[in-house]
Structures are given as C-alpha cells and as structure tokens.
Amino acid sequence: MAATSKRRVESASTIIELLAEDRTAEQFGWCQWGPSISAMTVCSLSNSNPATMINVTTQYDLLPPTVGNGQQSYLLTLDPIAKASLWWGVSLVSAYWMILSDTMQTNREAGSDIRKGSINLQPSINTDISSQDFFTVNYHFISETYEPLKVYVTANNSVTPSQLITGNATNPPANIWNSVDIYGKSFYSTVLADLGQTSGSTQPNILTEPYKDLLQNYTSAFENMKNRCNAANGPATLSFNNEAQTTNFGTLEVTNSTIMQQYLCQVPQQKSTGALVVAILSADLVFLQTLWKIFNLVTTSFLQRKDKTTMFCESAAKNLVEQRHGHDSAS
Numbered sequence: 001m002a003a004t005s006k007r008r009v010e011s012a013s014t015i016i017e018l019l020a021e022d023r024t025a026e027q028f029g030w031c032q033w034g035p036s037i038s039a040m041t042v043c044s045l046s047n048s049n050p051a052t053m054i055n056v057t058t059q060y061d062l063l064p065p066t067v068g069n070g071q072q073s074y075l076l077t078l079d080p081i082a083k084a085s086l087w088w089g090v091s092l093v094s095a096y097w098m099i100l101s102d103t104m105q106t107n108r109e110a111g112s113d114i115r116k117g118s119i120n121l122q123p124s125i126n127t128d129i130s131s132q133d134f135f136t137v138n139y140h141f142i143s144e145t146y147e148p149l150k151v152y153v154t155a156n157n158s159v160t161p162s163q164l165i166t167g168n169a170t171n172p173p174a175n176i177w178n179s180v181d182i183y184g185k186s187f188y189s190t191v192l193a194d195l196g197q198t199s200g201s202t203q204p205n206i207l208t209e210p211y212k213d214l215l216q217n218y219t220s221a222f223e224n225m226k227n228r229c230n231a232a233n234g235p236a237t238l239s240f241n242n243e244a245q246t247t248n249f250g251t252l253e254v255t256n257s258t259i260m261q262q263y264l265c266q267v268p269q270q271k272s273t274g275a276l277v278v279a280i281l282s283a284d285l286v287f288l289q290t291l292w293k294i295f296n297l298v299t300t301s302f303l304q305r306k307d308k309t310t311m312f313c314e315s316a317a318k319n320l321v322e323q324r325h326g327h328d329s330a331s
Helices: 025-030 065-069 084-109 161-166 174-194 209-224 273-306 314-330
Strands: 002-005 007-019 034-045 052-060 114-123 135-145 150-159 259-262
Touching: 007 084, 007 174, 025 065, 034 084, 034 174, 084 114, 084 174, 084 209, 114 174, 135 161, 135 174, 150 161, 161 174
Parallel strands: none
Antiparallel strands: 002 259, 007 034, 007 114, 034 052, 114 135, 135 150
16 A cells, blocks of 8 residues: 655755765766765655654765766656756756866866865755855865875855855855855755745745746856866756757746655454364464473483482393392392
8 A cells, every 4th residue: 555645845955075086086087076966855744643754865976986887967857848847957957067067177277275175055945045145055175285295174154155255265266156056056956846845935946937037047157168077968058048949848847746655554354263273272282292391301300310210221220120139139
C-alpha cells in the first residue's frame, strides 16, 4: 500500500564549496576550479499528527568525480514544455557553475592565492529574492602563500552579497559575489521547484512568471560566456527572451509534488482448528521430551554421587559383582 502526504518546506540552506587542486586529477584536467553546490531542506509532512519532519539533501557538480567516464551532471528529465521552470533552473545552475569557475581562475592568474573556500547561504523570507540582500553569507577561505610557506584562513559571517560586492575586498575578491549570489539563487529555486514548493509569499522562486524579468537579467550572461572548461552548459544557451524565439517552452510555474511512502499492511488471520491442534501437540511433545531428558540427567547425576558403580558400563558392573562373590567364597 502507499500513503501520500502534504508537505511544506520549512527551511532551506545552500553551501558552495570552491575547490581547485583538492579535486581529483580528472576533474582538475577538465576544469581547474569546481564550485560544487549542495542544498539541505527541511520538509514537514502535515498528514501525520504530530507533523513528520524529513531532511532532504542534494548536491550538484557539473563535473563530478566520475567525469572520467565522459558524463557531466544532468537532471534525469528535461522537458521545456511540461517542466519549463526546471529546464531553466538546470540551465542557470550549469552556466553559473562555469561563470564562477572562470572568475576564480581569472583571479588566480591575477595573483589571488586562494586555494579553497566554503560559502554558506541562508535565505531570508522577509527579503525579495531579486535583492542581493536575500542571502545571509557565512564564508571561510583558505589561502596559501610561498616563500615563506604560509597558510591562513579568512572568515566572515552575517554579511550579504551586496555588502561584499561594494566592499572592494581582495581576499576573497569582491568580483565573485555577484556570481555566488545568482548561482545560489538558481540552485535554491531549482530545488524548491523540484519539491513543488508553490508558496510564493514564503518561498519566492526566480523560476516563476513574476520573475521573468529577473530571469532575463540572469540569463543574459549566457551569450557572452567564456569557456575555459571542457564542459558544456545548457540546455538553454541564450537569454530568456532570445531562447523563446528558437525554443518552444511552457509556462514558468511550479506544480505540486507528492511524497509517497511504501509500507506493508499485515492482516491477522486465525489458523484452522486442525493446524492449531497439531501445533499444540507438537509443542507439548517437545516440552515433555525436554522434561524427560532433564529428569534422566538429574537422576543419573544423583545416583552416580551415591553409588560409584553406577559409573561403570553393564559388563564392568557384572565383573565387579563376580569378583565380590569370589572374595566372599574364598573367605
């Protein structure tokens, strides 16, 4: 049997891991930087009392460790008509993976000594998703210098991308934060769309009709992308408006999703009278046999302690009796 539950996304957070040499040699060979991203979502299932909370975690890396097989990361189904929002979400995530990777490599060539970084993005339900203050950022970056060798950590918390963009910082460079902001919003919105989160008031989504202008703004970067990686973004490679002239895609909307749970239902059944009688008799016989063996064991042990001859076999006991009779006759 199967049960379905109404669900609601209670919270969602996003983490970007910026890695270079710490990735596999195959990944590094395909692209020097790999900004993998993961999302952790807490959903509540309201059909149970109390509500059941489940954690849903997903991760995306355009060039995963298995890229040596020639496979990039893709969603299983990409339907521009029936699931246009997911189609555009995948396009955004793959493109800004490459844009952020290119920005990190450009900074390295300009003298940046960053080796890796972790960026935690916490969304705000009180701020419009189009704002660069939508995310609260906590980050840690590891830098490495030579002559002399020195490794140090740069960290910050409770800041927003807009503050970091206007801060003109060099470690980490300020030019990464616009791409980080869009990359995070793209993945955040794609995950919510996949989970069917339709509440625009509490969980805004850039992959819906009210945000078409914002989507056009974000996708305009597709047409002037640098490609330093041996990878391809897509499926959309043009801006939202230009892609509409060449590709037939459906309405930007998020449809409800259903979480299904499979379980087994056991119905008690009474056995027939004959089966019950046989089962009872079998159990009684086993019990009686066990009691008989215990009785024999206890009795034998008791007799052996009282009379040592009980420890001999029958022929030995007979010989012992004959020997005693012989001694009696001789005397």
